[in-house]
Amino acid sequence: MTTSHHHHAGTGGVGCNLAHFVQLEALPKEMMSDLGRICRVRSYAAGQVVADVGEDLDFIGCVQSGILRMQKNLPDGRCHVVGLLVEGDMFGRVFDGPLKISIEAATGAQVCAFQRASFEALLSRSPELDRVMLLNVLGELDRAREWMIILSTPRVKGRLAGFLLLLCSRYANIDHLLQASEGKVEVRIPIDRTDLAHLLGTRPESISRAFHSLADDGSIAIKRPDLVAIRDLDALAAEAGEDAAEDIPALKDLMQILASRPE
Amino acid sequence: MTTSHHHHAGTGGVGCNLAHFVQLEALPKEMMSDLGRICRVRSYAAGQVVADVGEDLDFIGCVQSGILRMQKNLPDGRCHVVGLLVEGDMFGRVFDGPLKISIEAATGAQVCAFQRASFEALLSRSPELDRVMLLNVLGELDRAREWMIILSTPRVKGRLAGFLLLLCSRYANIDHLLQASEGKVEVRIPIDRTDLAHLLGTRPESISRAFHSLADDGSIAIKRPDLVAIRDLDALAAEAGEDAAEDIPALKDLMQILASRPE
DNA sequence: CGGTATTTTGAGTATCGTCAAGGCCAGTGG
DNA sequence: CCACTGGCCTTGACGATACTCAAAATACCG
Numbered sequence: 004m005t006t007s008h009h010h011h012a013g014t015g016g017v018g019c020n021l022a023h024f025v026q027l028e029a030l031p032k033e034m035m036s037d038l039g040r041i042c043r044v045r046s047y048a049a050g051q052v053v054a055d056v057g058e059d060l061d062f063i064g065c066v067q068s069g070i071l072r073m074q075k076n077l078p079d080g081r082c083h084v085v086g087l088l089v090e091g092d093m094f095g096r097v098f099d100g101p102l103k104i105s106i107e108a109a110t111g112a113q114v115c116a117f118q119r120a121s122f123e124a125l126l127s128r129s130p131e132l133d134r135v136m137l138l139n140v141l142g143e144l145d146r147a148r149e150w151m152i153i154l155s156t157p158r159v160k161g162r163l164a165g166f167l168l169l170l171c172s173r174y175a176n177i178d179h180l181l182q183a184s185e186g187k188v189e190v191r192i193p194i195d196r197t198d199l200a201h202l203l204g205t206r207p208e209s210i211s212r213a214f215h216s217l218a219d220d221g222s223i224a225i226k227r228p229d230l231v232a233i234r235d236l237d238a239l240a241a242e243a244g245e246d247a248a249e250d251i252p253a254l255k256d257l258m259q260i261l262a263s264r265p266e
Numbered sequence: 267m268t269t270s271h272h273h274h275a276g277t278g279g280v281g282c283n284l285a286h287f288v289q290l291e292a293l294p295k296e297m298m299s300d301l302g303r304i305c306r307v308r309s310y311a312a313g314q315v316v317a318d319v320g321e322d323l324d325f326i327g328c329v330q331s332g333i334l335r336m337q338k339n340l341p342d343g344r345c346h347v348v349g350l351l352v353e354g355d356m357f358g359r360v361f362d363g364p365l366k367i368s369i370e371a372a373t374g375a376q377v378c379a380f381q382r383a384s385f386e387a388l389l390s391r392s393p394e395l396d397r398v399m400l401l402n403v404l405g406e407l408d409r410a411r412e413w414m415i416i417l418s419t420p421r422v423k424g425r426l427a428g429f430l431l432l433l434c435s436r437y438a439n440i441d442h443l444l445q446a447s448e449g450k451v452e453v454r455i456p457i458d459r460t461d462l463a464h465l466l467g468t469r470p471e472s473i474s475r476a477f478h479s480l481a482d483d484g485s486i487a488i489k490r491p492d493l494v495a496i497r498d499l500d501a502l503a504a505e506a507g508e509d510a511a512e513d514i515p516a517l518k519d520l521m522q523i524l525a526s527r528p529e
Numbered sequence: 530c531g532g533t534a535t536t537t538t539g540a541g542t543a544t545c546g547t548c549a550a551g552g553c554c555a556g557t558g559g
Numbered sequence: 560c561c562a563c564t565g566g567c568c569t570t571g572a573c574g575a576t577a578c579t580c581a582a583a584a585t586a587c588c589g
Contacts, residue, residue: 136400
């Protein structure tokens with residue numbers, strides 16, 4: 004349980020290596036080691052419940068690897084996915100009350116768990132950490148709004164295109180979600196059709212049809228149900244009704260790759 | 267337009283009366299007067315642009331009265347509404363970069379503007395204020411997720427029902443949006459059909475049809491295009507696919523009112 | 530009262546939700 | 560090793576819903 008096996012210059016994490024969390028980079032060294040002292044790694048299998056609605060989570064989580072999905076459970080058993088958590092994302096109410104959404108592991112996942120009480124104490128002492136948290140939530144808010152934009156596209160095909168674009172931009176180079184080499188960009192869909200349908204406000208059948216419709220257009224190619232190759236980023240952007248393609252840096256990079264060797 | 271006509275015991279606001287911002291109540295007195303010192307009231311007419319996308323807003327805003335709408339501007343001139351700001355809501359990036367959404371006055375509105383630099387300085391000195399900001403953003407995040415839930419309802423009628431429910435619950439007793447007296451609950455729709463269509467991911471025509479469909483069901487009655495009377499809250503909740511009705515306090519109150527004199 | 534913008538209605542077409550059946554893959558047990 | 564089973568994805572058909580275009584009605588403003 005020590006950091007001895009890490010190749011990086013260890014920044015003092017006890018349970019886990021905090022060094023690669025970009026958001027925490029700005030923090031002073033001693034804060035990092037304080038954080039390392041109160042954290043433990045938790046592993047979850049795909050489908051496992053990380054935190055249930057109403058639960059008073061006793062830790063603040065920070066995703067290290069894998070994908071977690073946030074969802075709102077409806078009383079009739081169904082649930083709406085309202086977002087995904089990937090490497091570097093944090094969750095858990097900091098000062099507020101119990102959770103309003105539940106969190107499940109979408110894939111096998113490891114999270115860095117900070118004891119809640121200790122973390123809040125640290126938070127009270129450190130304006131820097133407080134600011135990091137604020138910026139983190141602010142970012143989460145922006146992402147939620149992006150989801151709203153995607154969801155407000157009238158046609159399912161457009162929403163799916165927007166979703167794929169979001170995967171390409173925000174979740175690029177995260178946890179094997181996106182593999183880009185010259186002339187080929189492949190995206191792994193981290194959730195099944197049913198969840199994706201709930202997320203995009205439609206039914207699994209329509210998701211399936213939308214996927215194949217995009218494939219027929221030549222915008223994508225379906226390698227496996229959960230793995231698609233991006234063929235025409237501009238077409239996707241047009242479908243999604245976004246100007247997106249040109250002013251998102253991550254997407255420009257991908258377009259470079261796609262252009263470099265058109266297969 | 268001064269604060270002189272307020273009956274409350276003034277808490278020392280210079281430009282505006284901060285006393286009725288519940289979120290700020292927990293702050294110590296001297297912080298309140300510090301805040302009062304760096305704030306000025308700004309008034310906006312309906313339709314006026316408060317802040318544009320990419321702009322580096324030089325103040326942090328806190329809505330005093332009226333409704334502001336947050337929207338993402340598309341290059342082709344259209345725009346997607348991604349949320350509403352009402353009394354007590356704050357906006358403006360605190361430490362982060364330029365705005366990613368633009369903000370317009372949906373109705374005539376007054377906002378309390380804190381000079382950005384001064385506010386951030388205050389933030390750095392006061393953990394309490396910092397926490398208030400954090401909680402505020404956290405609340406905003408929850409609301410954004412509620413929007414997502416509403417947006418992910420497949421049928422337009424259901425989305426509209428969810429929207430009305432949201433107006434009833436969250437925006438109750440705010441700025442004349444909701445007038446409830448015995449046996450009658452009326453809601454003012456703060457945005458026009460076009461914006462509402464963008465918000466709910468559909469077209470104005472469908473919004474209109476959905477309104478009248480709800481009216482035919484007896485769930486609502488359309489007094490004016492922008493004023494509807496709630497007739498059957500349960501029916502609305504059922505339409506929206508939410509368990510909502512029973513576990514939202516504000517809605518229970520409304521149901522009491524509706525039950526008290528069924529007209 | 531006239532002019533403009535917004536809302537509503539209508540008709541036709543495309544899309545989507547629904548139900549039902551078939552196919553694909555992985556894990557299980559013979 | 561192979562058949563079986565169950566879950567997920569896909570496909571098809573049909574009815575319901577929603578989008579599009581166009582025009583009429585209404586509300587709003589001076």
